[in-house]
Amino acid sequence: MTAGRIFYFAFVIAALVFLVAPLAVIVWASFFADKTLSFPPSGYTLDWYARAWDMEEFARGFVMSTQVAVCATLTSLALGVPASLAIERFRFPGRETLRHVLLAPMYVPAIVAGAAVYLYYIQVEIATTLQLTATFPGLLAAHTLVALPWTMRLVTASLAANGSLAEEAARSLGANAFQTFFYVTLPVIRPGLIAAALFSFIASFTELEMSLFLVGPGKTTLPIAIVNYLEWNLDSTIAAVATVQIFIIGTALLVSDRFVNLGKAF
Amino acid sequence: MLEGKTRLRAGALVFPALLLVAVFLLAPIGLILRFSLDVYDPSTLMKGVFSAENYVKLLKDPFYTGVLLFTAQVAALSTAVCLLLGYPVAYFISRSPSEKLRSILIILTVLPLLMGNAVRSAAWMVVMGSNGMINGLLLALGVINEPIKILYTPTAVVIGLVSVLMPFAIITLQSVLDSIPVSLEEAGRSLGYSPLRTLWAVVMPLSIPGIVAAGAICFCLAMNAYATPVLIGGPSVHMMGPLVFQQIAKVGNWPFGSALAWVLMMVTLVMTVISATYLNRKYF
Amino acid sequence: MAVTLTKLVKAYGEMRAVDDVSVAIREGELLALLGPSGCGKTTTLRIVAGFVEPDSGTVHFGDRDVTRVPVHKRKVGMVFQGYALFPHLSVAENVEFGLKVRGWDKPKVAERVKEMLDWVQLGALSERRPRQLSGGQQQRVALARAMAIKPDVLLLDEPFSALDAKLRLQMRTEIRELQQSAGITSVFVTHDQDEAMAIADRIGVMNHGKLEQLGSAEDLYQRPVSRFVAGFIGKCNFIEGRVVSPGRFETKAGQGLQFTGEHAVGPAALCFRPEHAQLTSGPTPGNAIPVMVKAVTYLGPSTEYELVAGSGEKLLVTAGSVSGRAAEQGAKVSLAWKPEDTFVVSD
Numbered sequence: 001m002t003a004g005r006i007f008y009f010a011f012v013i014a015a016l017v018f019l020v021a022p023l024a025v026i027v028w029a030s031f032f033a034d035k036t037l038s039f040p041p042s043g044y045t046l047d048w049y050a051r052a053w054d055m056e057e058f059a060r061g062f063v064m065s066t067q068v069a070v071c072a073t074l075t076s077l078a079l080g081v082p083a084s085l086a087i088e089r090f091r092f093p094g095r096e097t098l099r100h101v102l103l104a105p106m107y108v109p110a111i112v113a114g115a116a117v118y119l120y121y122i123q124v125e126i127a128t129t130l131q132l133t134a135t136f137p138g139l140l141a142a143h144t145l146v147a148l149p150w151t152m153r154l155v156t157a158s159l160a161a162n163g164s165l166a167e168e169a170a171r172s173l174g175a176n177a178f179q180t181f182f183y184v185t186l187p188v189i190r191p192g193l194i195a196a197a198l199f200s201f202i203a204s205f206t207e208l209e210m211s212l213f214l215v216g217p218g219k220t221t222l223p224i225a226i227v228n229y230l231e232w233n234l235d236s237t238i239a240a241v242a243t244v245q246i247f248i249i250g251t252a253l254l255v256s257d258r259f260v261n262l263g264k265a266f
Numbered sequence: 267m268l269e270g271k272t273r274l275r276a277g278a279l280v281f282p283a284l285l286l287v288a289v290f291l292l293a294p295i296g297l298i299l300r301f302s303l304d305v306y307d308p309s310t311l312m313k314g315v316f317s318a319e320n321y322v323k324l325l326k327d328p329f330y331t332g333v334l335l336f337t338a339q340v341a342a343l344s345t346a347v348c349l350l351l352g353y354p355v356a357y358f359i360s361r362s363p364s365e366k367l368r369s370i371l372i373i374l375t376v377l378p379l380l381m382g383n384a385v386r387s388a389a390w391m392v393v394m395g396s397n398g399m400i401n402g403l404l405l406a407l408g409v410i411n412e413p414i415k416i417l418y419t420p421t422a423v424v425i426g427l428v429s430v431l432m433p434f435a436i437i438t439l440q441s442v443l444d445s446i447p448v449s450l451e452e453a454g455r456s457l458g459y460s461p462l463r464t465l466w467a468v469v470m471p472l473s474i475p476g477i478v479a480a481g482a483i484c485f486c487l488a489m490n491a492y493a494t495p496v497l498i499g500g501p502s503v504h505m506m507g508p509l510v511f512q513q514i515a516k517v518g519n520w521p522f523g524s525a526l527a528w529v530l531m532m533v534t535l536v537m538t539v540i541s542a543t544y545l546n547r548k549y550f
Numbered sequence: 551m552a553v554t555l556t557k558l559v560k561a562y563g564e565m566r567a568v569d570d571v572s573v574a575i576r577e578g579e580l581l582a583l584l585g586p587s588g589c590g591k592t593t594t595l596r597i598v599a600g601f602v603e604p605d606s607g608t609v610h611f612g613d614r615d616v617t618r619v620p621v622h623k624r625k626v627g628m629v630f631q632g633y634a635l636f637p638h639l640s641v642a643e644n645v646e647f648g649l650k651v652r653g654w655d656k657p658k659v660a661e662r663v664k665e666m667l668d669w670v671q672l673g674a675l676s677e678r679r680p681r682q683l684s685g686g687q688q689q690r691v692a693l694a695r696a697m698a699i700k701p702d703v704l705l706l707d708e709p710f711s712a713l714d715a716k717l718r719l720q721m722r723t724e725i726r727e728l729q730q731s732a733g734i735t736s737v738f739v740t741h742d743q744d745e746a747m748a749i750a751d752r753i754g755v756m757n758h759g760k761l762e763q764l765g766s767a768e769d770l771y772q773r774p775v776s777r778f779v780a781g782f783i784g785k786c787n788f789i790e791g792r793v794v795s796p797g798r799f800e801t802k803a804g805q806g807l808q809f810t811g812e813h814a815v816g817p818a819a820l821c822f823r824p825e826h827a828q829l830t831s832g833p834t835p836g837n838a839i840p841v842m843v844k845a846v847t848y849l850g851p852s853t854e855y856e857l858v859a860g861s862g863e864k865l866l867v868t869a870g871s872v873s874g875r876a877a878e879q880g881a882k883v884s885l886a887w888k889p890e891d892t893f894v895v896s897d
Contacts, residue, residue: 004462012358015351016371019378019432022389025399029392037392039402083283090276102283105291109490109534111507112298112527113291115514119301119524120294141290148283177275206382209492209507213515223384230388230497234395242385249380257373449634452601455621456628457648457699464622467647471638 023246030239037235048240058241061225068136068221069204072143076200077193079144080151085181087152088159089167099156106149110209117142118213134216142210147200154199154260158192159185195260198252206249295531302525312521320525330509334529337506340420341488344427348435348484349477351428356439357469361448372437379433383493390426390498391417418500426498427491431484438483442476443469475544482541486534506530551612551702552577553598553735558607560593567593568604569759575703578733580726582750584740585782590759591739592707598737599705600624611702627696627734629706633688635680641691642667642676648699666694670728685713686721693725697732704729706738710745722749743783747771755779771823773811777895780821787827787865789820789839793894803861807837808889818896824868826891829855829876829883838886841865843877857885 033043052058080102087099105113121132132138166188170180186193208223215221220228222245229238302320305313324330355375362368378386393399396413404410416422446469454464492507499505506526513523553575560568568590575581583591596602598609600621608617616624635644642663649659667673670690680688689709696704709725710718726749729736740746746753747767754764755778763770763779774780777788791801792815799807799820807820822837829843841857844864848871855877857865865885869876877883 008354008358012355015355015432016374018351019429020374022386022393022429023378023381026385026389026392029399037395037397039397039399040406079283079286082279086276086279090272090279092273092276098280098284101292102280102287104287107534107538108291108295109486109507109530111490111492111510112295112531112534115510115523115527116294116298117290118514119520120290120297123297141286144286145290148286152283202380206380206384208382208384209511212492212511223382226384226388227493227497230384230391234391234397238388239392242388245385246381249382250377253373253377253380447632447634449630449632450636452621453628453630453634453636453695454647455601456599456626457695458622458625458651460620460622463651468636 026239027243027246030236030243032236032239035235037239048236049244052237052240052244055237057220057225057229058222061220061222062244064215064219065205065222068139068143069201071140072147072204073197073200075140075144076147076151076204077197080148080196080200081155081193084152084155084159085185088156089164099152102152103149105145110146110207113145114142114210114213117145117210121214133214134219139211139214142214143204143207146207146210147203150199150203151196154192154196155189158189158196158260161192162188191259195256198256202249202252206245298524298527301521302528304521304524306519306521311518320522321529323522324525324529333504333506333509336420336504337489340423340427340505341485344424344431344488345481345484347424347428348431349439349481352432352435352480353439353477355432356436356443357465359436359440360443372440375433375436378429383430383491384497386430387426387493387497390422390429390494394422394425394498417498418502420499420503423495423499423503423505426494427488430491430494431487434483434487435480438480439473439476442473442479446472478544479541482537482544486537489533490530551735553703553737554608554610555594555598556608556610558594558597558604558609560590560597560602560604566590566759568597571607571756571759571761573754573761573764575735575737576751577735578730579751580729580736580738580749582738582740582746582753583756584743584746584753585756586741588758589756591741591754591756594756595705595707595737595739598703599626599628625699625702627699627701627704629689629692629696629704629709631708632712633680633692635688635691635695637680640677640679641672641683644680644691645676645695645698647695652699662698666698669697669731670694686717689713689721690724693728697734701734704732704734704736706736708739708741710740710742718745725749747783755782757782773893774821774895777819777897780819780893780895785824785866785868786821787824789859789861789863789865790817791820792817797889799894801839801861805839807839807892809892809894810890811893813894813896816896818894820892820894822887822892824854824866827865827867827885827887828869829857829867830886831883834884834886836886836888837892838884841883841885843879843881843883846875846877846879859885 029037029041030048031044031046032038032041033045034041083102087095087102118133121138125131125133132141167180167184170184175183206223207221208227211221211224215224222241226238226241226245229241301312303316303318305315305317305319307313324334359368359371359375362371391398394416395401396415396417398417400416401410401413405413450468450472451464454468455461459467490507491505492511495503495505496508506529510523510526510530513519513526517523555571555573555575558568558571559566571590571594573581583594585591593602597604600616600619604617608615610616611624636647639647645663645666646659649662654662663676664673667676670693672687672690672694675683675687680691683691706725710722713721722745738750750767752764752766753770755762755770757778763775770779770783774783780786781788789801789807791799793813794800794815796812797808797810799809799818801807801820809820830838839859841859843855844858845856847854847856851871852868853871853875855867855869857867859865867885
């Protein structure tokens with residue numbers, strides 16, 4: 001173990017600490033007893049969690065984020081799974097282009113997409129009187145856009161890793177397309193589907209920039225509530241709220257890890 | 267199976283998703299391209315003409331040019347720091363002997379990423395604020411007498427951005443390093459190069475496509491950032507992301523806001539093309 | 551330069567990958583480490599190279615103890631499985647790679663590169679990239695690159711496994727000639743016994759980390775010291791039983807047979823090679839047991855007879871086809887062979 005190697009290990013550990021430490025710090029701070037943030041804390045308490053829930057903004061934001069995320073996940077799966085099947089199991093010209101088009105939401109900056117969709121909704125309203133801004137469906141469409149690439153990537157990877165051999169065997173034994181899908185394909189890609197669902201949920205739950213444009217007055221998502229609060233206050237209450245989000249996302253990740261080897265998913 | 271039937275089936279399966287993307291993403295982006303070429307009017311919102319004046323304004327008005335340049339500088343600096351810090355970590359993960367350790371490291375790297383920018387910015391504020399952890403530690407140790415201003419400075423924004431960007435850099439670099447066989451490094455060492463020199467002479471040149479790709483991704487993410495500049499930069503730091511939001515949602519100058527958005531879009535597109543072509547260049 | 555390995559041990563957890571291996575490799579010798587996958591031959595090679603540090607034991611290059619010396623400070627030339635040529639460099643740049651770090655000045659480097667490329671007959675391809683070369687050419691570049699630095703020992707890790715059968719035969723002779731012309735002490739690792747027997751001066755047969763036998767091809771074939779070596783090198787017939795007294799063996803069926811060579815009294819296996827035995831019908835001097843012919847396979851120059859002995863053992867005889875068929879399928883005959891061609895092994 002030379003000096004060089006020790007330095008190398010220390011460097012890598014320091015970099016990882018840099019990445020993870022802020023999260024650990026904010027979780028720690030959520031339990032501080034002081035009204036205003038101070039290090040070191042004078043004591044610990046669970047009060048802020050209760051207080052956060054009592055604050056309308058956070059409670060409503062939490063509920064809205066959960067609702068949108070669940071719906072966006074379902075819609076994303078409903079659209080993304082068939083699309084993934086088409087791309088991985090069929091051959092047709094323009095297949096690769098289509099794959100990239102469906103991943104496009106990942107390449108468009110969130111702030112740009114948010115602005116674009118917002119202005120678009122307004123134009124649609126002007127042209128057809130159909131209101132989309134400040135509506136749940138309008139917000140849902142944007143969140144589905146955010147979730148779709150995650151669904152596509154994870155389901156196509158799952159389909160690609162489990163080739164079509166079993167499906168071809170099923171077809172040769174007389175199963176039709178639906179039966180093959182439900183009895184052969186679905187069970188095999190189930191881990192990928194679960195991971196896709198969880199990652200889509202995470203992507204939607206944490207979405208900020210598009211939601212900023214599209215939530216209506218009186219409505220908010222949890223990330224927006226957090227950002228709004230932080231523009232004026234920095235205390236243990238917001239630390240508690242952030243910790244709740246960390247806990248939810250962390251749980252979703254741990255659950256996905258059971259189904260998909262996260263080390264290989266990226 | 268008939269060709270036509272297959273295509274029809276594939277088309278039906280893919281249509282809903284394609285429709286969503288076309289209607290809710292591609293069309294809107296096209297729309298704001300059109301808006302960016304329009305002119306703002308306080309009463310009618312837009313005049314309905316074609317003009318490049320928004321882009322000209324961006325390039326001529328010192329304030330806006332300043333914002334663009336500042337954002338680019340911050341993005342470039344963050345990208346550079348990110349690559350410097352991320353490369354050794356990516357190498358460590360790529361060459362780590364046990365699968366289990368590798369998995370754990372990748373999860374640790376990706377975990378902060380998935381928490382969302384709002385939470386991460388909040389976390390950095392708690393660390394860097396005047397009542398935050400760093401100041402608390404320095405005060406308690408007696409190193410300083412008064413809290414130092416870390417938050418709401420460009421430096422803080424760079425730190426915040428680096429922590430957002432690093433996971434992307436690490437994952438991209440790690441996957442490229444995986445494709446460089448260990449036997450090449452062993453060959454270098456057997457020929458007399460120390461491990462560090464082998465890294466420089468053998469691994470680094472071969473990982474350049476990965477470095478370019480990682481750099482492009484980081485630069486884009488930094489240019490387009492919103493939560494980090496807003497929360498960690500504060501009101502005195504002006505960057506493109508918050509400016510787009512302000513112009514469109516607060517000021518109501520849609521044409522100009524659209525132009526700003528399109529500039530960001532263009533930078534992202536160019537970077538994506540660069541990184542995609544670079545990633546395809548392989549020696550093997 | 552002679553290379554000496556003394557009592558090398560390398561364990562991973564409970565498993566000993568290299569178990570007390572000692573070899574004195576002579577200067578200029580081509581030694582083969584031969585054995586099945588997982589026998590420890592590659593680990594041993596990597597210990598000599600310096601990529602793996604042994605738990606105990608030493609490696610000497612000449613008089614110099616290099617056991618704890620890092621790879622880049624030893625002078626080893628290594629040819630890797632898959633060649634590990636630097637894809638971003640040309641052939642010439644690959645070959646000069648080891649010279650640049652040693653501070654040779656440019657004219658000397660260029661001269662040496664030319665010398666090496668001529669030696670492997672690739673002078674015309676010096677500007678090509680590795681991916682533009684065939685497998686055999688890549689291997690020659692790898693060899694030139696390794697030898698350019700004038701190493702103390704040349705190490706080759708399964709050098710021919712990536713080549714097709716025909717190329718393999720051609721390359722192994724070429725590499726042998728090149729190695730002899732340079733007079734460099736060399737060790738190569740293989741699982742292919744034909745290869746080892748064809749080109750190595752001596753062969754070290756390894757199994758489960760242990761060096762079972764070290765000797766020339768003839769030593770290993772005619773006088774194997776263990777059941778594993780007897781069975782691994784060429785084909786061998788085994789009859790189980792026990793040694794009752796020097797030179798006398800008793801089969802499980804109680805039949806007495808004679809053998810040459812020494813072996814302790816106790817359970818053992820009697821061995822003889824398929825080409826040393828004949829099928830006869832009458833009484834013969836020497837060893838003989840009754841067998842039934844299970845199958846006859848005509849292979850062109852030789853014919854193989856698969857036999858089943860009274861005690862159920864499967865045996866094999868090969869005979870030249872020139873003398874015609876010795877027996878037909880189903881025949882009950884006598885299998886006879888000389889005591890001089892018989893040896894006894896245990897595990």
